Amino acid sequence: MYKYSDFDAAFIAERNRQFRGQVDRRxxxxxxxxxxxxxxxxxxxxxxxxxxxxxxxxPYGTLNGTQMRQFAHIADTWDKGYGHFTTRQNIxxxxxxxxxxxxxxxxxxxVQMHAIQTSGNTIRNVTADHFAGAAADEIADPRPVAELIRQWSTDHPEFQFMPRKFKVAITGSENDRAVIKAHDIGLRIVEQNDVLGFEVIVGGGLGRTPMIGKTLVEFLPREDLLPYLEAVVSVWNEIGRRDNKYKARIKITVHEHGIDAIRELVAARFAETKQEFAGVDMSYLAQFEDAFSEPVYSNRPVDAYDLAYSNDPVFRSWADTNLTAHRAEGYSIATISxxxxxxxxxDATSEQMRVMASLAERFGHNELRVSHEQNIILPHVHLAELPQIHAELSQIGLATANIxxxxxxxxxxxxxxxxxxxxxxxxxxxxIATRFDELKLEHDIGHLQIKISGCINACGHHHVGHIGIxxxxxxxxxxxQITLGGDATETAAIGERAGPGFSATKIVPAIERLVLAYLDLRQSDDETFLETYRRLGLAPFKAALYPEAKAHAA
Amino acid sequence: MPRPYLPKVITANALIEGDVVYMTAKGMWSRCMRDAEILNDEADAQIRLIDASAQSDDVVGVYLSDVAQGPNGAEPVHFREEFRRTGPSNYLHGKQEGQAHV
Known part of the structure; x- marks a missing residue:
């Protein structure tokens, strides 16, 4: 993991000193x-x-045990004994x-953390694939690049008073777990002729006007990344709309000017910014790559895992649902629900945070991740340790098998x-969770993402939920209001509005009708909700949601 | 046609805790909605709002909120104000916590 330099520590200390004075004066x-x-x-x-x-x-959802413990300490000392992990991988x-x-x-x-640029019209915390550095399908760990972007964007003098906030997400995998197409800029590490570069996607976003990002450049050489990002943000900072808050995000700028015009403007600005970066960014990147070097994996028998998997159905259910393939043999990525x-x-209580910190320290190379799906991840755990990890999670209400x-x-x-x-x-x-637990249907239903936002700003990502609310x-x-058919992955799609809204007492029964209809409509147990929706379209789901309308028509 | 005037209370958040507060008839801030003064006259409400807004060392975000007259004082007419006077629905935190100790 990245460790603060003396400069970083002094910068944060000075900012904190200033803010203490500001609070005192207020x-x-x-x-x-x-x-x-x-x-x-x-x-x-x-x-x-x-x-x-x-x-x-x-930062990019990565933290260590000490930092998680400090969250627990903060929750106990100055809050109400818990914290809330968010869709922006923050707390x-x-x-x-x-x-x-x-x-x-x-x-x-x-513990080398802060709250700077988690608000305001600045470049916000860069988000990343929560399986970064561990996933079997990854080309390269995106976190060194995420750290580079963080350092470039923190307190960047040109980007402190922009038209609106600006969000960057990055993944190093073909399978997108970072929703990069719904960010102002989405970056995907790609490989061309054995050389690593970036696909740069721009103008995605949810909120009032949901849009899927468009590719600005298919292959950007690594060394051009920061000057290119600076060019993109700079162009938007200049031509982005400041007259109307709702039209200020770069998605609207891209929509109004067209991706080709934006590409040309960025190219012209890039010709200037490229001159200003003398390569110092690449020497920093090399340092960050060292900081994020892979853990030293051990080659041990996995008998303990096999034994628990065969003998303990509760463990087996958790393992089937909450584990993801790791790139190292004998290892796994464990998601804590x-x-x-x-x-x-x-939400996690301070006690739960301490257990997660301890598990990371003892069994997980001292690494934890926060996912945008609001879960916590142990990215590098040996299969042999999983029964013990599961047992400890069970004791504290963290072993729900529902990922x-x-x-x-x-x-x-x-x-x-x-x-x-x-x-x-x-x-x-x-x-909804309580109801489907009562019905004992959720493992039959299989992969189905419900995403709920309490307003049009869409922090709950409802547009890209298979079922959005x-x-x-x-x-x-x-x-x-229900939307259907949204998709947050590499095949990103904005969900379609199903019809009139439901009251607070009628929304859960409506979701139940919808899901039961899916179970009737699917061709096989393997066909997911999203696949069935894509095959059949809105009509049969709409009929399930609004039976009275159907009766009327008949 | 202009909308009929609804009775109002003055509400805000306390500067230090952020807790929801209401202006009483004596011009003090109370954490409890039933202590709030109900303002039945529009012109009076506007003047009281100006006075309350001047108390920016104690409170943040002062505004007039529609209410109905209930048996125990002001009652919210909108669900947002109901949540503000009560607290979150997932835990008994905020004002509910205080009431649990009473």
Whole structure:
């Protein structure tokens, strides 16, 4: 993992010192809220519905045991004993008081973390494939590049007052687990004639105007990455719309100007930026590649795994659902579900955090990941250790075997916490998970992603859920709109609206009708919900959702 | 036709904790909606809002919120305000936590 240099540590300490002074002046009354608000947002501090919320960056979703323990310590000392992992691979604390935040930031600095650029119209925390450096299908680990982008974009003087926020995601695999086509810039490491480079995708995004990103360049040489990114952001910073917040994101700029015009503008700007990078970025990248070198794997028997797999059906179910192929023989990637049925998606208690930290330290080369799907990952675990890991997770409510299944729901905080929300998300997720657990159907249903957002800004990625749910305020009542057929992977697609919304009490039965219809419609047990939807289209699902309309027509 | 005026309360978030607060008839901030002064006159509400907004050392984001007169004082008319006065629905945190200790 990357370790702070003296420069990094001094930079963070100075920022924290400044923010402590700003908080003091706000509390003393010498700064007004209008003056203070941009300063707190620069440091990740929001004021939400019931309290402040501190959003802490987990760089490209990677953290170690010490950092996870510190989250537990922060949760116990200054919050309510838990944290919320988000779809941006970050963690949010929902209940800090303003006067405690400087201490929290110092505690984060102690473990080389911060909350800078987790808000505001800046380049946000770069997100990455949560299986980076471990996945069997990977061309190269994207995290050294993600770290390079982080260092370039942090406090970048040209990019502190942009038209809107800007989000970059990166993957090193053909199979996209980082939703790169729904980011302002998506990067995919590609190989051409044995040389590594990047496919650069631009103009994706969800929110009010969902769009799938378009390829700006199919193969960008590695050494051109930063000057090219600088050119893209610079072009948008200049021509992006500042007259209308809803038209300010680069997806609208690309849409209005066309990808070819943007490509030409970027090429012209790149001719300038390329001159300004004298190759120092590549020497940094080489350092970061060393920092992210692969763990030393051991060659051990896997009998303990085989034995548990044959004898313990609970372990077997978890292994079948929550493990992913690792590139090293005898190893596996284990996903820890933060989606126990009926619990809040993405929440972990301090006690659970400490168990995950301990497992990473003892069995996982001290590495943890946060996925955009709001789960935690042990990326490098030996198969022989898995029975022990599973046993310890079971004791603390973290052994739910549901990764990729209907109860592995993404949900934004919604109106239970968020000041922007138009409806609640969390209770809908809780009820759907509880209902399908009661029906004992979720393993039969198989791979099915439900994603729930509590407003049009789409933090819950509802547009790219196989089933998307969007909570709205319709004449003073919570109303939930369903979209179908969305896809968050390399075959990314925006879901199609199914019809009128459902009330909070009718949305869960509607989802149940929809899923039962799928079970009737699928050609075989192997045909996923998304495959059935693609084969048959909206009509049969719509009929299941709105039986009264069908009765009317008959 | 102009919409009929609905009774209002003045609400905000406390500066330090961020907790939802309401303006009382004595011009103090209370954490409890039933302590809120109900403003039945539009012009009066606007003046009271200006006064309340001036207290920026104690609170953030002052605004007028529609209410109905209930048996125990103001009642929210919109679900957002219901959540603000109650707290989140997934845990008994915020105001519910306080009430659990009463």
């Amino acid at each position: 509390v003393a009354g010498s700064l007004t809220e209008d003056e203070f608000k941009p300063l707190r947002l620069m440091n990740g501090l929001y004021l939400q519905l019931h309290a402040y919320m501190l959003r802490v960056a987990v 949010q604390f929902n209940w800090p008081t303003l006067s405690d935040v400087p201490d929290i930031l110092d505690a984060l600095a102690d 933060l989606k126990a049925h009926g619990q809040t998606p993405g 990729g299944l209907i109860s592995d729901i993404i949900a934004c905080p919604g109106m239970d916490y968020c000041a922007l929300a138009t409806a609640r998300s969390i209770p809908i997720a809780q009820e 969007l909570g709205l305020d319709r004449a003073g009542v919570e109303s939930y």
